[in-house]
Every structure is written in C-alpha cells, then in structure tokens.
Amino acid sequence: MPKIWVLRGLKKGVLTSRFPRAKPTSEEIPEHALPPVPTPQADWSAGEKECPTDAIRSEEKIIDMGLCVYCRRCSSAGFSFDEGAGGSSRALQASVTAHGKAGKPVFGRSLHVMMIDVGSCNACNLEVLNLSNPYYDLTRLGISFTNSPKHADALIVVGALNRAMVDVLRRTYESMPEPKLVVSVGACAISGGVFRGSEGFASPVQDVIPVDVTVPGCPPSPVQIIEGLLLATGRLKKETAP
C-alpha cells in the first residue's frame, strides 16, 4: 500500500483544543498548573516558612504568583491545590496578568510572535514550542512564529534572565518594530524562580525591557500561554492589574 502522508494526516482527525471558544479541559490545564489557594485554616507564617521562593508573604497575606514554582510544599500549611475549588478557569484567572499598555487591539487578528530563551531549563521553552503542535495549533488563532525580531509583533521571553543574555535580550527588543508586545512566560522569567540566588541570574525580565503580560507557572501550560498572547493583543478581556 502506498504510504501517503496527507492521507495519514487526514485519517487522524481533529485533535485541536477548543480553547478559547470553550473552557479548557482538565487535560489542557494540568494538575501542576493549579495555583495554591489559602483555605480558611491556612497558616500563613508556616506557609512562608515552607515556601522555597518566598512567594507567600504572611504579613500582607498574599501569594505572589510571579514567584510561585508550584512545588506544593505549602499544602502542609493549609494551602489547597484542589481542582474542586474552581478548576481550570481558576488557573487562568489567578495567573495570567496584564500590565501597562497591553490589551489595546492594535494587531487585529494577526500576530507574529518570536520566542527568546534567556536561560530557561527548557520546560517553558518546550511548552512554547508545543503551541504549534496539533493539540494547540496556534495558527488557527492567526498567531504564527517568526524567527527574526525584525518581523515580530510580540516577544515571548522564557527563562531566568542570565547575565550573558541581558544585552542579547535588549538588542532583540530594540530590533523589534513598533508597536511591540512582550509576554514573559514562567516564574523564572518573571522573578527568577528557584534560580533567584544563583550566580548566573541577572534580574527579572521586566527590569530590562517593559513587559506587557506575565504568564506565571513552572512551566505554565500551553493554554495559559495562549491566553497570555490573546490578553496582550486585547482579544481577551480581563481586568488590568494595578
């Protein structure tokens, strides 16, 4: 029997997610992407002690999602990771945050995105690459990847910004034409994550270039990254963080 790739492709049918038209399924928002929620019995100071990245601040009683690496150590201090407490949409609600000028619909329904890795462990990096696999298929949303900043509308930054990459990141950002958006993906890009104290870490990405949307997670799921991109272009509405 002749082996014809196209026929094989057709035979496999449609695998693609219905997000953002429908809510993401529990498979699309994996367990590890669910953020911690303080239960009424939560012991904030114990949580702060457990937390390896100082995401939990007992004085203000807040969880800084940009620092959280979803390690779940705080569950012993009464923080809940239950899916029952809101499920997948909670993961989206709690995490993706827009800053500054994001959300203005300047790009219409077409967006060219470039990814730059400034020191990731590859998990965030691979999740961004996964956006083009048949399950998430970014092109159905009019978003496509490009490999030159000169063609890019938006920049996805992943990884703990390394000292060797600071100038590179700045150069990349400067090479992009206006208007431009920056989406920083993953705890490492937002705050340094577990690498905050390591010798290669320079600074959070937003200290070097302006960031429009942050997508926390370690790593965030592909659906959350899609949401970040849609939020940045104003195709999805959400309250802007103060």
Next chain:
Amino acid sequence: MTPGDLLPGLLFGTLATLGVGSALGLASKKAAYLLGVIGSALGAVLSLITLVYGGTASIDLWHFTPTSSAQLQLSQFNSYFLLISSLVWLGTCLYSVGYDDDYPRSLSSLMLLTILSMVFVLVSGDAITFLMGWESMTISSFFMILEGKGEREGVRNAAYLFLAFGEGSSVFIMLAFSGLFSTVGTFDFLGPAAARVVSPLGSWIFVTALVGFGLKMGLAPFHMSEWLPIAHSSAPSNASALLSATLTLMGVYGIMNIVSHLGQFELWWGWLALAVGGVSALLGALFSSVSEHSKGLPAYSTIENNGMIVVAIGSYMVASYYNLALLADFALVAALFHAFSHSISKGSLFLVNGWVSKLKGSFDLGSPNPLPGGGRSLGIAGIFTVLSLAAVPPLAGFVSEWMILEVLFQSFRFGDLTSQIVGTLVGAMVALAAGIIVVSMTKVFGFGILWPRKSGTAQGAGGIRDGLSVRGSFAYFFALIAGVGVAAPGVFLLASDAASQTLGANPFGTFVTGLLGVPSPFVILSGSPFGGFSPTFTAVAFLLILLVVLLSAGAIGIHPLRLGLRIRRTQGWSAGRAQPDDATELYNSFGYSTPIRIMLRFLFRTKESVVKVGAVQRTVVRSPDEYVVDLEVLDVFKKFYDVLAKWTLWLSAYTSRKVMPGKLGLYLIYIMAAFIFVLIYILLTAG
C-alpha cells in the same frame, strides 16, 4: 560649408591632440590625460557629425601599390565605433587625472598611444594602415600591462601572454586579409566604398577573421587572452578599462567589418558564430561569478558580453541566409547596440572597481578591509553600472540584452530544423548567462561597495580622496548609462545609421514606432512585430510612480522627502550578537560563491581540500593542530596554454640565442619608434 567639410580637420585635430598628449605624457601625466580628454571629445564630435549627417570622408595618404592606397576613411559604420570608444576614453582619461598618482609617467603616454592606435584601427580604409594601427595598439597595451602592480613574475608572464595572443590575432587577421586581397586584388577593402566580396575563399576568410578578432575579444576557447592579462597583472584600472571596454571593441569592429564585406554567407558560418558566442557567454558568466579579483570578474563579464554580440552577429548571418530581412536587420542593430551599452558599462565598472581597490588597498574582492563611509558618487555610479550589466530595465544593458534575446526567441523563423535547434540552444545559453551574471554583479556591488564599511571617516587608506576628476567621471558614466537607457531610441537611431551601410537601408523606421498610447518614436519593436519595449516610458513610469507616492505622502501631511516615517536607527540583526567588528566574522565574497564552485565542480575542476595537520592525541581529545583549507577553481584552458607558453618561451629563448640575438623589449621599442615616425611622416605629408 557643410558639416562634412569639417571632418578631415576634426580627424587631424583628434589624431594630433592624442599624439601630442602621448609625447607630453613623458613630462606631465596630468597634461597628457587632459589632452586625452580633449582628443576623445573631438573624436566623439567627429563621429557624431559623421553619423548624423551621414557623410563619408576619405583621405588618401599615399599609394603604396598602383591599386592600393593608404587611406583614412570615415563612414557611419566606423564612426559609430569611434563614438563608443571616444565616450569611454573621455571618461577614462578624466578619471585618470585623479586616479593615476602612483604609476610611472610612461603609463599616461602609453595610454594615449593606445588610444591613438585604436583611432587608426577604426578609421583606416585599407588593410595596411589597419594592421599598423593594430600592431601598435597591441604593443603599447603590452607595455601598459607591464605597469601592473602584481607580483613581478606574474605581471611579466601576463604581459607576454597578452603579446602572444595579440600577435596570434595579427597573424590570423593577416591570413583573412590575404584571402580578401587575393580575391579583390587591392588592400582597400575595409572602407564603406569597398564592394561586397563573393569569394571562393569565403569560408577561409570568415574563419580566420573569426579566430583573429575572436582572440582579441576573448571568445572561447581563447578567453584567456581577455581575463588573464588583466587579472594576473593587476593592471592599472584605467588601463584595464581601456583594454576591456575598447580594445575588445576593436575585435567586434573587425569581425563586423569583415562580415559586412562578405557578399554571401554559408549557413555553417552562422552556426559557428552562434556556438562560439553562446559558449563564450555562458563560460564568461560562470567564471565571472566565481572570480574573486576585482579586475578578473569584470574581465570575465566582458567575455560574456562579447559572446552575446557574436551570437547576435551569428543570428544576423543565419537570418540573412534564409532571407529573413527583418530579423537580420534587427539582429545586426542588436549587436551594434549591445557593443555600445556593454562598452560604457564595462568602462564604468573598471573605474568603479579601480577606485574601490585603491581605497581598500587590495584588488581582492573578498578583502576584509572596510571601505570608508561616504563616497556617494562612487555608490551611484556603482549601482547603476552593475544594474546595467545585470540587465535591469530601463538601463543601457537591459535594452540591448533584451534585443538579443528577442532575436533568439525568433529563431523559430529559421528555415530548417537544425538552425532552429541551434538557435534555441544558444538562446538558452545566453539566457542562462544573463541570469548568472546577476550573481557576479551583486557580488561586485555587495562586497565591493556596500559592505564592509567603516563608519565615520570619508577617507581611504593613506588619506585617499576622490577629487573632482574622479567624481566627474563617475557622474559622467552614470549619465551615460542612464541616458543610453532612457534615450534608447536615439542610440537605436545611431546603431541603425551604422547598420545601414551593411544593410543598404536604414531600418530605424521599421522597428521604432509608437504603441498603446506611447508616442512614436519611443517603442522599440522586434520583428514584425514580435515583442516591444519602451525604455523611456518605463523610466518615466518609474519616476511617476515614485512621484505619486511622494505626493500622496505629502497630501496626508507627511514630509515627502522623509517619506513621513519616523526614522528609528537600530543595529542589524545578527542573531542577538553585537555587530561583528572583527573582519574574520564577516561573510565574504568567497563564501558567497563557494556553493557555485562546489555544485559545478565538473566545470570548474574545483579542487577542495581540508588538510588536518598534526592530528595528535592530546590529553583528552584527538584534535588537529591546524586545518589548511584550499578551494581552487581552474580554467581548464589555462592548462593547455601553460604548456603552450612553456614551449613558446623555450622556442623564443632558443631563437633569441641562435637566430636573433638581442632583447625583445628593445626590439619592441624600436618597432614603436618606427611606427611613430611613420605616423608623423604621414601627418606631415598628407596635408
């Protein structure tokens, strides 16, 4: 008094100015070059008058046999070539005023002498004067090549090779002339009045003439004669322009002159010309695309263009054979037109490249030395020159290449299948050559002029500045190249005038007309009609579109000249790295054409080797100490000539020892002195 009466005076003026200039060169270079400018200008005026008023002038010098006289003749045919040459000489001499500051004074003298000899070649009406001019042209060029700045041995070899080819060419031309003489019984067979010859020796005459003049034009398989002397000697750039743009033009003139005096063509002559031309065009283009020498590359491009001219001549002959008058006419005009556009573009390219080499201090195209900033005139002349040679409309080169391709497209009109097949195959070769030459031209401009650049200073190595004369010559060539394109109908008219002597009627009206709202005479039609193009209209349309864009930008409140864009300066994107400042990190011209070298290894006989030296076991890993890379291309014909040269050198050494003890150089100087003496004698007695 009619304009025709001015001609003898102007001709003597031209010859005298050039002669005096040549002598003056021994005292002052600048004066010599300035006289060169004046002499060329006189020549241009003279030839324009002849062309426009259609007059002919004949000046008998003396009778050396009862039936033959030494005579200078001016006709529309040879003055067309004189016009082209004069235009190139004018620019070259102008350029030399500023360029030539580090060559010996003899260079200016020799240049003017070469120009003077070429004038003699063009205006001679008889074989004897022609050959005298031809010899003196070869010998003075030989000395010019000896002025080259390359490594001594290479320069000497190159110069002698040039001489060998030049003398070979003379021998074949003499053979052709002897054939003509034996038929008509006189040496006066080159002028416009000479009758067409129907000779049983026709094939002999044509083939020897094709070889003789082909040697000068650098046609395959004699293309060594063109690129090697120029490239290997790294000859002075102004001399190279002279050699490549006008010396080869003398070959074109010669072959066309002989063809126009032959009464009847055999079919296979046309095929031969087509085949030789097609192969030369393709070979020239291919070798030019892999050349790394700022002289060698344009020299190869000359081979390509001369090949195209010979293709047009061949088409003319085949079409004439089949009595396709319309096609034959168009082919002949195409050949003449292409000679025009090629010569001016090539002259310009050598001067531009010469200036770049001077600024960079290297004849190497891949030289990592950056060019200083600024140099607007160089840039503008450079871009228009390479665009013309790459045949981009509406410039000079495009018009004539389009015409040649139109002729080949119509090879289906040829009378039998074999001719049609030959025409089609040659058409494919020419089209391929025209495509490949774009690679060379982008290389010349990209790696020569555009990049790498030093920011800031407008000075070259050692504080070289482009003076008024150099900038003037660039502006002059830019105007010529753009002008020939835009005013193509005018040049077409001149070429038609020149062709009318051969064709018996002026074909201008047949091919130049108006069409689709473009007024007459701004459309050039090929055939009856086959295709059409209006360079003028294209140029106007380009400008109009630009104007519309600018005006509409202005209409929405944007400054038209800045295009309304906020100018944002960023660095080039180099994968996140800072712009490389180290020359070894730059992509170079060699790398640019290496894929061609590798892909066409069967043609270039590419030898590629990476030798790993000292692959020793180090403590941890086994790694070479050094990699020695070598990638060489070989012109296969060079091998043959190397052997030939060896034999010739041995033979000449033997002869000079046994037969003619003496120095070759002295002997040549003696010949030249004799020639100058004869010239002066002629000038004095002719009045």
Next chain:
Amino acid sequence: MDSRRVERRNVESLGDAIQLSSVFRAGGHTYALLSDMGAHKTVLSELPPTLGEEFGPLLKGGEAPAGTPLELDVGGKVEGYGVFEFPYGPVSWGVPEAGGFKLVTYGERVVKVIPQVNFKKRGVERSVVGRTPQDALLIIERSAGNFSASYSTCFLTAVEDYLGSEVPLKARWTRAAAIELERICNHLHVFGRLAETASQNIAASQANALRERVLRLNSKHFGHRYLFGFNTVGGVRPDLSREECKELSTAVRLIAREFSELVAYFLSSRIFLDRLQGTARLERGDALSLGAVGPAARGSGLLWDDRLTCPIDPYEDIYVNVETDAGEDTMARTMVRVREIESSTIVLREILDRMPGGGVKSGNRPKQQRDGDVLDDLALCRIESPSGDLIQVVQLDMQGRVSNLHVRPASLVNWLPFARSLESNVFTDFQFAFESFGLSYADSDR
C-alpha cells in the same frame, strides 16, 4: 553510588578502550571518571592537580563562571583563502535555546565548529551547596526541564547512597518508569524536530501529537508534565495503584504502536531519508576519543548504556535491549532513537507490570552513618538520560547538607563529537546533526 561497580585505577594503567567521562574536583583532589568500554566498567582515577588543567572544556564546563559564554574550541586554527567565522545564535529558531556556534567555513562547507556554551549557565552546582537535599532537589530538577526525571533520580540516588538510606522498592521502580517515559517523550521530540527540519510537516505534527500525549500521561500519573516534584528524598510522591499501572501501560502501548506506524511511513519517505543518510558522520574512533555518550555513541557502534553497564536498582532485574547502529551517520542516530522508543516501551511495560507493592516513601529517618559503600567520601551515580550518560557526584557535610556537587551532563561531552561530525558537511546539514545528537544547552550549561 555503589562502589562495587567502580574500580580505582592509576592513570598509567589504563588500556585502550578507555573513554574519559568526567573530570571533577572534590575536597582538594582532582578525579577523572573513566568508562572502560571494553569491560563495561566505571574507573575512577585520581589525577595530579596540575594534570587537571589540561582537560579543558570538560573541566571548565563545570568550573567556568556563569555569565560569560565559553567557546569549546579544541582544534587548531584554520588557515586558507576566504575562511571566515559564521556566527550562529544565541537567538535563533533553528536552535530555540540560548546558545551559539561559530562555524568556520569558506562558504557552504563547514571546516570546523566551535560550540559556544554557558549563555544560560545558572551555576546549579554552586547554588545547591549548603542546602538540604530536599531544597537542592528543587533546583536540580529544574536544571534541565526535559531531563528532569533523570536529574532528580541521579541526584537522589547518589544522596541516598551517601546516606545509606533505605528507599522503598516501589519508589525505585516508579523512578525508573518516569525515566523511561521521559526517554520516550524526548526521542519523540527529537524525531519531531528532525521531521520539521526536513519540512515533513505531517510527520512532525504527528510526532508532536504523540509527544503531547506522553506529556499528558506524565501529568496524569506523576503530577507534572515535565515530572518536576515527583521525586522526594527517600521516595516518590505518586503511589501508582495496580489499575493506574495498567492504564498507563495500555496508553503507552497505544502510543508506541502509532509511532511504529509513523516509522513505517518515515522509512518509505525517500526525501526524508536522503537528508539523514550520510549526514554528519561520527566515526567510531572519534566517538570513543572525544567521549561521545548516549544515542550519539550508540549510533557510532559504541555499546554503552548506563542501564546495562552501571545499572541502578530496578534495571538489574529487567531485560534492557541496548540499541546500537554502526551507521555512524545521522540516520544511525535517528534509528537508535526510533528503536529506543520501542525498547523503552517494552522496559516501561515490564516495570509497570511487575511494579512491586508497598509504600513509596521511607518511613524512618535516613541512617546517618554509612554502610561503607561510598568511595573516598564521594557518592556517584550514573543515569542514562535521554541524551546519554548523566553523572552526578555528591558530597554531604555533617549536617546532611550538600557540600559538593559535580554534574557531568550528557550534552556537555557531546558538543565535541557533534562538532567533529559536522566537519566537511554543508551548512544545511547543520540542523539535522544538531537534532540527532539531542543536544541541549540547558543540560550542558546547567
């Protein structure tokens, strides 16, 4: 580390089939860790301190400061007309990571490759010093996200050996299952990247879709798509029930079956194969002397797989079919990976079928004194990560905190074989060679 598998030998008494695996400093001494490829043994040699300097990139890779890129240039200079250095990266789509190369070339033909690493060096080894193993684990498993299970298992095995603590059998088996899942996932990734590079978009999409399914299995059964946090000191988090094992086993079988169909298509696609066959040959001798590991070494006919040659616990009980291929080219490396997906599936299903019962966490505190299993105060573990042999050497202080860590990732040593294999190939083969070696900057820079 189980010292019984490690011999001590002097540098002078080494044979021919010895491959240098790693050089590290601990407690003022310099050690060389070698693989005896003939006897399938690990050899540890102490080096005179001065000798260590000569080990160049291998040593510097770990010791070089973070924040400065490092060029792994071991060959001599290149001479010849028209030679230039073509910079590649650190930002490029071909290698979507922060890392670069200098390709020394005269256009098209690659003469020499100089990998530039440490663009993303975070300094994992130094930043875990002084942390408890549990805290250090957070950083270790995020050193190379795609090899996370191998990293955490390697680290924990070394630590547990050092401390001599008991680890429940089921925990060890679960770890092995995670490593095999990770291997399948990564090999699918490499296959997808190769297909993408050859513009075989349907093949790429399908391989990526299969990979996404493995990621979802990871997430469902181990709590994380990239297996972060499933490992803890002395055990593992997920307690796989018999039903779960069965479910996972079935799911993996389906994926493997679909992949073998895909492979049948791949093997009939002439255009695809043409790009791989004969590309970037790594000769066996070079693979040995340059220290290639993993599928890169096995693609050059070297038989070295840690699961066979220095197995950690469950692998001693399991039949592991080590795939080798003598083809030496990109095709050989690809086929090694393709077949390893199949053999890993078999191994994984055997692990799941025979998953022992009992708990997954050691109840009692680890014993503080050692059993004498540890050599020279060092604990060492070798794990076959998807790209090859991963080595970690651990030392703890009296408080049970990490006092010394040496990581020798597979990617670091594979740079030089990769660079060598690309010599005299053309630019366009670069991507194929890169992907087939499975190189990762996150892994090598750590």
